Structures are given as structure tokens and as C-alpha cells.
Amino acid sequence: MLLQDRTAFVTGGSGAVGSAIVRTFVKEGARVAFSYRDHADRAQALVAELEAGGATVRAYPLDVLDGQAAQALDRQIEQEIGPVDILVNNAGLTQVMPFALIEEEDWDQVMDINVKGTFLVTKAFLRGMIRRQRGAIINLGSLAGMRILEVPVHYATAKSAIMGFTLSLAREVARYQIRVNAVIPGMLSAGVGLNVPDRQKEEYKRYCTLGRVGTPEEVADLVVFLASERSSYINAQGIYIDGGI
Numbered sequence: 001m002l003l004q005d006r007t008a009f010v011t012g013g014s015g016a017v018g019s020a021i022v023r024t025f026v027k028e029g030a031r032v033a034f035s036y037r038d039h040a041d042r043a044q045a046l047v048a049e050l051e052a053g054g055a056t057v058r059a060y061p062l063d064v065l066d067g068q069a070a071q072a073l074d075r076q077i078e079q080e081i082g083p084v085d086i087l088v089n090n091a092g093l094t095q096v097m098p099f100a101l102i103e104e105e106d107w108d109q110v111m112d113i114n115v116k117g118t119f120l121v122t123k124a125f126l127r128g129m130i131r132r133q134r135g136a137i138i139n140l141g142s143l144a145g146m147r148i149l150e151v152p153v154h155y156a157t158a159k160s161a162i163m164g165f166t167l168s169l170a171r172e173v174a175r176y177q178i179r180v181n182a183v184i185p186g187m188l189s190a191g192v193g194l195n196v197p198d199r200q201k202e203e204y205k206r207y208c209t210l211g212r213v214g215t216p217e218e219v220a221d222l223v224v225f226l227a228s229e230r231s232s233y234i235n236a237q238g239i240y241i242d243g244g245i
């Protein structure tokens with residue numbers, strides 16, 4: 001197992017990609033804490049499913065825009081299941097709308113949850129990693145922020161920012177034996193991709209070498225690899241997982 005004796009925290013574990021990451025981390029032997037915001041029901045169902053298999057897994061409510069709550073959660077997780085040495089900044093959202101319809105509050109919401117939330121949660125969990133001189137941070141980017149695509153401009157901007165965050169943070173914290181990488185999924189079969197109009201899904205499949213959208217489980221396998229020592233010489237990268245497009 002790739003993550004034996006490791007403790008991971010995943011934001012947005014109640015969502016499509018987050019729950020796949022939580023399941024795969026558990027399968028690879030990690031103790032896993034994850035957060036949810038609105039969907040306590042999904043979070044509790046996931047905990048029940050995984051505990052039934054003997055896993056150590058905990059779900060916590062957290063708005064990623066509450067930095068103080070994130071700091072308190074870091075301490076709580078350490079007390080309850082162990083010090084976090086893997087952080088996955090997965091919580092995010094998009095709104096499918098053309099540029100002309102994006103209002104200032106839409107812009108702020110999408111930028112805040114995707115970018116500021118990643119900043120606040122990372123700040124909260126990084127301190128312990130620096131103290132222990134050990135850690136892996138994986139941020140969820142998106143192809144939306146990296147290619148010329150018909151995607152919401154505020155979402156593309158936010159996901160592009162995730163790459164800048166990843167590169168500079170990786171440079172700064174490598175001296176503490178902490179690696180920071182991003183995964184850059186293309187269109188997936190579940191989660192935020194569900195809101196994309198059918199016409200765009202068909203277009204994606206046409207230009208994708210593998211001719212299909214990806215699955216949250218495929219993304220989770222890449223996240224596990226980046227969290228594990230198997231990727232010990234991979235740092236400051238944004239790794240595409242898009243079926244080749």
C-alpha cells in the first residue's frame with residue numbers, strides 16, 4: 001500500500017472527485033480526514049461505508065473561507081487521527097455562464113472558493129508540515145485554466161491561479177521536505193463537469209485522443225501517486241490528466 005502510516009486531509013470530500021480521493025487514500029492505507037460544507041449526508045455516508053471496511057476516516061464541516069476554523073481543524077485532526085502530512089486542496093466550484101453575465105459577486109465567489117480557500121487551508125496545515133519537515137500538497141487545477149477552451153472566464157482565471165500558487169509555494173517549502181504539485185483534469189464524468197452543456201461534452205470527446213471524458217477515480221489514482229513516496233522526485237508540477245487533448 002502506497003500510503004501506509006500516513007495521515008491525509010482532503011477538502012471537499014463530499015464531492016465527486018474528493019470522495020474518490022478519500023476512497024483511494026483509504027485503499028492505500030492512509031488515515032483520512034476530509035471536509036464537507038453543505039452535504040453532511042454524503043460525508044456521513046462515506047464515513048460509514050469506509051468505517052465498515054475497517055478504515056480510520058473522519059469527516060468535518062469546514063468552509064474553506066474560514067481560515068481560523070481551518071487552523072483549529074488541523075489541531076483537531078492531529079489529536080484525533082494523527083498529524084496531517086498530505087493535504088489535498090480539492091474543494092472548488094464553477095458557474096457555467098458567458099463573460100457578459102458574470103457579476104462581481106459571481107467573480108468573487110469563484111475566485112474565493114477556488115483560490116483564497118486553497119490559500120487559507122494551506123496556510124493552516126503547512127505550519128505542522130514545516131515543523132515536522134515532511135509533507136505533500138496536491139492542488140486541483142483544471143484544463144479550463146490552461147487551454148483555449150469555451151469555459152467560464154472566472155473559473156479559468158481561478159484554476160490558472162492554482163498553477164502560480166503551486167509553483168511558487170513548491171519553490172519556497174522544498175527546503176522543509178514538502179512537495180507541492182497540481183493535478184490538471186480535463187472533463188470528468190461527475191462533479192462540476194455535469195453542468196457543462198452536452199454540445200461541449202461532445203466536442204471534448206471529439207478532440208480527446210482517448211475519445212471520452214475521465215472519471216474521478218482516474219484522477220484519484222494520480223493524486224495518490226503524487227502524495228506517495230513513489231513520486232519523491234516530482235515537485236512543482238502541474239500534471240495533466242485529460243485523455244490527451
Ligand SMILES: NC(=O)c1ccc[n+]([C@@H]2O[C@H](COP(=O)([O-])OP(=O)(O)OC[C@H]3O[C@@H](n4cnc5c(N)ncnc54)[C@H](OP(=O)(O)O)[C@@H]3O)[C@@H](O)[C@H]2O)c1
Pocket residue numbers: 011012013014015016017018035036037038039040062063064065089090091092093113117140141142143184185186187188189190191192193194
Ligand atoms: N469534475 C470535473 O469535471 C473537474 C474537472 C477539472 C477540475 N475539477 C476540480 O476538481 C475539484 C472537485 O470538483 P468536483 O467535480 O468533485 O465538484 P463537486 O462534486 O461539486 O464537489 C465540490 C466539493 O467542494 C466543496 N465545497 C464547495 N464550496 C466549498 C466551500 N466554500 N468550503 C468548503 N467546501 C466547499 C463541496 O462541499 P459540499 O458539497 O459538502 O458543499 C464539495 O465537496 C474542484 O476543484 C474542481 O474545480 C473538476
